[in-house]
Amino acid sequence: MNTNFKALIALAILNEVLGSGLEDENPALFQTQDAGKNWGAAGSSESASAGVEGSTNYKSLVKIIGFPFRLFMRYIRGSYKNDPFRTFLELCLVVFFVWYVSRQKYKMNQNDIKLTEKEIDELVQEWKPEPLVPGLSKTERLILDSIPVIDGQNGVEVRLKNGDMVDNFSNYDYLGFMSNNEKAREKAVKTLRNYGVGACGPPGFYGTLDVHMELEKKVAEFMGAEAAIIYSQGMATGLSVIPCFSKRDGVIVADSGVNFVLQQGIQLSRSKVFWYKHNDMEDLENVLTTTNKYISKIKGPTPKKFIVTEGLFTDTGSIVNLPKILELKKKYKYRLILDDSAGIGALGARGAGVLDYYYGEKEGNGKDGVAEATKEVEILLGSLWQAFGGSGGFCCAAKELIGHQRLSGLGYVFSASMPAIMAVTASDAISRLAERDGDGRLALRKLNENISYMRQLLEEINNNNNKSINGYASEEKRLRNKDSNVSSISSVSTNNDNFTDRDSGIIEIEGDDNSPIIHVHLTPNCMRQAVQKLGGNGGINSTQQFWTRQDEELVMMQLASEIQTTYKVLVCSSLYVVEREKEPAPEPSLRIIVSAGHSKHQIIKCVEAIENSINKLINNY
Numbered sequence: 001m002n003t004n005f006k007a008l009i010a011l012a013i014l015n016e017v018l019g020s021g022l023e024d025e026n027p028a029l030f031q032t033q034d035a036g037k038n039w040g041a042a043g044s045s046e047s048a049s050a051g052v053e054g055s056t057n058y059k060s061l062v063k064i065i066g067f068p069f070r071l072f073m074r075y076i077r078g079s080y081k082n083d084p085f086r087t088f089l090e091l092c093l094v095v096f097f098v099w100y101v102s103r104q105k106y107k108m109n110q111n112d113i114k115l116t117e118k119e120i121d122e123l124v125q126e127w128k129p130e131p132l133v134p135g136l137s138k139t140e141r142l143i144l145d146s147i148p149v150i151d152g153q154n155g156v157e158v159r160l161k162n163g164d165m166v167d168n169f170s171n172y173d174y175l176g177f178m179s180n181n182e183k184a185r186e187k188a189v190k191t192l193r194n195y196g197v198g199a200c201g202p203p204g205f206y207g208t209l210d211v212h213m214e215l216e217k218k219v220a221e222f223m224g225a226e227a228a229i230i231y232s233q234g235m236a237t238g239l240s241v242i243p244c245f246s247k248r249d250g251v252i253v254a255d256s257g258v259n260f261v262l263q264q265g266i267q268l269s270r271s272k273v274f275w276y277k278h279n280d281m282e283d284l285e286n287v288l289t290t291t292n293k294y295i296s297k298i299k300g301p302t303p304k305k306f307i308v309t310e311g312l313f314t315d316t317g318s319i320v321n322l323p324k325i326l327e328l329k330k331k332y333k334y335r336l337i338l339d340d341s342a343g344i345g346a347l348g349a350r351g352a353g354v355l356d357y358y359y360g361e362k363e364g365n366g367k368d369g370v371a372e373a374t375k376e377v378e379i380l381l382g383s384l385w386q387a388f389g390g391s392g393g394f395c396c397a398a399k400e401l402i403g404h405q406r407l408s409g410l411g412y413v414f415s416a417s418m419p420a421i422m423a424v425t426a427s428d429a430i431s432r433l434a435e436r437d438g439d440g441r442l443a444l445r446k447l448n449e450n451i452s453y454m455r456q457l458l459e460e461i462n463n464n465n466n467k468s469i470n471g472y473a474s475e476e477k478r479l480r481n482k483d484s485n486v487s488s489i490s491s492v493s494t495n496n497d498n499f500t501d502r503d504s505g506i507i508e509i510e511g512d513d514n515s516p517i518i519h520v521h522l523t524p525n526c527m528r529q530a531v532q533k534l535g536g537n538g539g540i541n542s543t544q545q546f547w548t549r550q551d552e553e554l555v556m557m558q559l560a561s562e563i564q565t566t567y568k569v570l571v572c573s574s575l576y577v578v579e580r581e582k583e584p585a586p587e588p589s590l591r592i593i594v595s596a597g598h599s600k601h602q603i604i605k606c607v608e609a610i611e612n613s614i615n616k617l618i619n620n621y
Contacts, residue, residue, distance in 0.1 A: 139550060139553070139554065142554070142557060143553075143557065143575065146557050146560070146561050146573075148160050148161075148166075148564060148570060149161040150168075153178070153179075154168070154171055154173070154178055155168065155171070155173065155176075155178045155179030155597065156168055156171070156173070156176060156179050156595050156597040156598050156602065157179070157602075158171075158570070160570075164564075164565075164568060165568065166564060166568045166569060166570040167568065167569050167570065167598075167602045167605060167606065168570045169569065169570060169571045169592050169593055169594070169595075169598070169606055170570050170571055170572040170591070170593060171593060171595065172342075172385075172386035172387065172593060173386075173387070173389065173595055173597065174345050174346045174386070174387045174447055174516050174593075174594075174595055174596065175345060175351070175387055175429075175433075175440065175443040175444065175447060175595070175596050175597075176443060176595050176596045176597025176598075177387075177388070177389045177429050177432070177443075178389050179597045181389070181428075183428070184389070184424075184425055184428045184429070187424050187425075187428055188421045188424060188425055191211070191420050191421045191424045192420075192421050194420075195209060195211070195419075195420035195421070196420075197419060197421070198416065198417075198419045199212075199416055199417035199418070199419065199420065200416060201416060201417065202412075202413060202414060202415060202416060202417065203406075203412055203413075203417045204406065204407075204412070204413055207416055207417030208417060209417070209420050209423070211420045211423040211424055211427070212230060212417060212418065212420075212423055214423075214427060215230055215423045215426060215427045215430075216228045216229060216230055216394070218427050218430050218431070218434075219382070219394045219396065219430065220396060221434075222352060222430050222433070222434055223344075223352060223353075223355070223370070223374055223380065223382070223396045224352075224355075224370045224371030224372075224373075224374045225371075225374050225380065225396035225397065226396075226397070226398050226399055226402075227396070227397065227398065227399045227402040228394050228395065228396045228397075228402065229394065229395050229402045229405050229406065229409070229412065230384070230392055230393070230394045230418060230423070231392050231393045231394065231395070231409070231411045231412055231415070231418075232391065232392045232411075232415050232416060232417055232418040233391070233392055233393070233411060233415060234341070234383050234384070234385045234386075234391065234392055234393045235261050236392075236393070236410075236411030236415060237261075237341075237381055237382075237383075237392070237393030237394070237395060237411065238261040238262045238264075238265040238339055238381055238393075239261060239264055239265045239268060239410075239411060240265075240405070240409040240410045240411035240412060241265065241337070241379060241381060241395050241405065241409065242262070242265035242266055242268070242269050242306075242308065242337060243265060243268045243269040243270075243410070244404065244405055244408045244409050244410075245304065245306070245337075245379065245401070245404075246269040246271045246304055246306055247269065247270065247271065247304075248269075248270045248271065249271075249303045249304075250269060250271035250272070250303050250304045250305070250306065251271060251272050251274070251291060251294075251295060251303050251304070251305045251306070252266055252269065252271045252272070252273045252274070252305075252306050252307075252308055253273075253274045253275075253276060253284070253287055253288060253291055253305075253306070253307050253308070253334065254266055254273060254274070254275055254276075254307075254308040254309070255275075255276060255278055255279065255284075255308070255309040255310065255313075255320075256275045256276065256277060256278050256582055257278035257279065257310075257313050257315060257316055257318070257586070258308060258309060258310055258313070258339070258582075259310065259313070259314045259315055259339070260576075260577075260580065260581065261339075262308060262310070262339055263580075263581070263582050266308060271306075272294075272303075274287050274290070274291050275287075275582065278313075278316065278318075279313070279316075279318050279320060279321065281321050281324045281325070281328070284307075284325075284328060285328055288307075288328060288331075288332040288334070289332075291305070292332055304335070305332075305333065305334045305335065306334060306335050306336070306337050307325065307328075307329055307334045307335070307336050307337070308337045308339075309325065309336075309337075309338060309339070310338070310339045310340065310341075310342070310343075311338055311339065311340030311342070311343040311344075311347070311353050311354030311355075311357075312340065312342040312343030312346065312347060312353070312354060312512075312515060312517065313342070314341070314342045314517065315519075315574070315576075315586040316510055316511060316519065316586065317510055317511020317512060317515040317517040317518055317519055318510075318511060318512050318515070319343070319347070319354060319357065319512040319514065319515060320338075320354060322338075322354055322355070322357075322358050322373075323358060326373075326376050326377075335378040335379070336376070336377050336378055336379070337378070337379045337381070338354070338377050338379070338380050338381065339381040339382075340353040340354050340355070340380065340381065340382055341381060341382055341383035341386065341393065342383070342386065342517060343357070344382045344383065344386075344387060345386060345387020345388060345429075345433070346387060346444075346447065346515075346516045347514065348360045348370075348444075349361050349441075349444070350433060350434070350436075350440075350441065350444070351387070351433045351440065351444050352370050353382065355370050355373045355374055355377070355380075356370050357514070358373070359372070359373040374396065378397060378398075378401070379395060379396075379397050379401065380395065380396040380397065381393065381394070381395055382394050382395075382396070384418075384422075384426040387429070388425070388426040388429040388430060389425050389426065389429055390418070390422040390423065390425045390426030390427075390429070391418055391419070391422040391426075392418045392422065392426075443596040444596070446596040447516060447594065447595065447596040448514065450594050450595070450596060450598050450600075450603060451513075451514065451515070451516055451518075451594050452513070453600060453603055454518065454592065454594050454603050454606075454607070455509065455513060455518065457603065457604065457607040458507065458509050458518070458520065458607055458610075459509065460607075461505070461506065461507055461607065461610065461611045461614075462505030462506060462507060463505075464611070505523055505526075506522065506523055506525075506526040506614055506615075506618070507520050507521065507522060507523065507526070507610075507614070508520070508521040508522070508523055510589065516593055516594045516595070517591065517592075517593055518591070518592040518593075518594065519574065519589040519590070519591055519592075520589055520590040520591075520592060520610065521587060521588075521589045521590075522552075522555065522614070526614065526618055527547070527552065527555065528547070529618040530555045530558075530614075530617050530618050531547045531551050531552075531555060533617060533618060534551075534554065534555065534558065534617075549578065549585075549588070552587070552588045553573070553575060553588045555588075555617070556573035556574075556575075556588045556589065556590060557573045557575075558617065559573065559590060559610075559613050559614065559617060560572060560573040560590060562613040562616065562617070563590075563609045563610060563613050566609070566613070567605065567608070567609035567612070567613070569605060569606050569609040571590050571591065571592055571606070571610070572590070572591050573588065573589070573590055573591070574586065574588060574589050574590070574591040575588065576588075590610065592606065
């Protein structure tokens with residue numbers, strides 16, 4: 001295509017776009033003879049005819065090409081005619097585009113500062129990195145150093161890392177199976193040789209073994225449930241099950257005394273939570289009434305409603321009023337999530353937990369109503385690492401609910417399966433309890449005897465010390481009346497608000513009479529003296545008459561340490577992360593766990609160690 005032809009097309013497009021009659025005003029530009037000269041010989045009629053025909057064809061082509069341009073320009077003129085803001089906005093965008101394209105590009109290394117080797121060495125020497133975590137406080141260091149480490153097999157008598165042999169009252173081995181279970185040990189060794197040390201995969205992929213399926217079947221039969229599922233980690237059970245069924249639109253009514261695992265499971269569910277006073281059925285009914293009023297105002301589908309509680313409360317040792325709970329859940333149409341991890345293996349005629357405690361076979365009636373009662377509990381949680389000596393936990397429920405967990409229970413889907421050796425150990429313990437005349441039933445009876453004996457001796461501590469301790473009661477009342485304004489301080493322990501009701505004795509025993517978990521607290525009179533004694537030796541300020549929770553924790557740690565080092569008895573001081581616990585957090589205490597494996601001599605030794613250590617602390621420290 002030559003230059004004249006290009007010019008012809010440009011002129012034609014300009015004529016079509018502007019619509020200005022350019023051809024009429026300048027006909028010379030479009031003369032056929034001029035066009036003919038571009039491709040025909042001058043003076044030749046044939047060439048001129050060809051030029052005329054070619055020029056006409058090209059002009060038609062140009063008109064076709066210029067038509068859409070003309071429409072576009074008419075659209076532009078019509079769009080901007082009455083819209084000056086749009087014109088200004090797009091003009092700004094055009095200016096910005098031109099500036100962005102034409103601006104100087106940033107180079108990564110244009111501002112680099114080159115240092116010499118000497119300067120680099122100086123900077124390295126001057127650099128002082130911050131610690132990854134803050135340093136431990138004095139209290140935190142004391143807590144860390146006071147944690148005993150067991151070297152060897154766990155049981156009712158253990159060897160500590162420092163070489164001391166101590167009587168163990170801190171182990172959840174209620175039935176003593178860990179200390180006296182040669183047959184289970186032989187089975188465990190055989191299982192270890194057959195299956196190895198771990199499953200190495202989640203249950204839903206390739207981590208399920210035949211021993212896992214057998215354990216689930218045994219758990220369901222033992223608890224009288226339709227089906228069961230096992231979790232490889234005890235803490236993961238509650239953390240997985242609650243969020244699996246209660247979501248953001250759910251409603252949970254929970255006991256304020258539930259353990260930390262259930263608290264975290266409730267938090268992870270993101271449900272609306274209503275708390276009722278610990279084991280207070282009257283308050284529970286009031287909360288259920290209030291909650292139903294709240295639910296009635298919600299538009300849309302009715303949310304799922306759950307009551308969450310424990311069977312045997314780990315942090316208090318109390319037993320839930322299950323018959324009343326079942327009555328209220330039916331009345332107000334709630335589902336029940338019951339965590340009986342601490343009660344299974346300790347309560348009831350055959351150790352099936354709080355369900356067995358209330359509905360199991362009683363002496364003389366020959367009727368076991370656990371299976372019927374289990375149907376009333378929609379979701380039942382339990383532990384395999386406590387009384388059964390294995391690891392992990394389980395959930396009993398209807399088949400549909402168990403199937404849902406296999407796909408939605410995070411602790412089941414994303415965690416490796418329980419080691420086969422642990423599954424066999426737990427399965428053996430359940431079999432021993434299921435035998436009517438087996439050693440498991442004998443261990444249960446021995447456990448109940450030891451619990452009664454331990455509580456009887458603990459009560460005698462107060463009787464032995466009433467005479468010496470009552471002398472401080474009147475002084476305590478006088479100080480309280482004198483400094484009554486101090487009780488408003490938020491950091492003061494809640495213990496201090498009940499002095500007048502707790503003037504006798506040196507200890508308070510918390511927990512149900514049938515609970516193997518016993519929490520021992522110091523009375524306010526005794527705690528004040530202990531706080532002042534520790535303060536007089538460089539600890540707590542000896543002039544203060546009221547104390548903080550941290551002071552109580554230090555006293556309990558001191559007692560536990562004295563009992564362990566002097567009397568060779570291992571009891572734990574129950575410590576809680578207050579910032580993470582549901583308020584109010586459980587009070588610091590000495591936690592005693594009774595086992596069927598303890599002898600009466602060991603129980604007497606434990607009680608004497610507690611009494612002597614307290615007296616030493618408050619009188620002759």
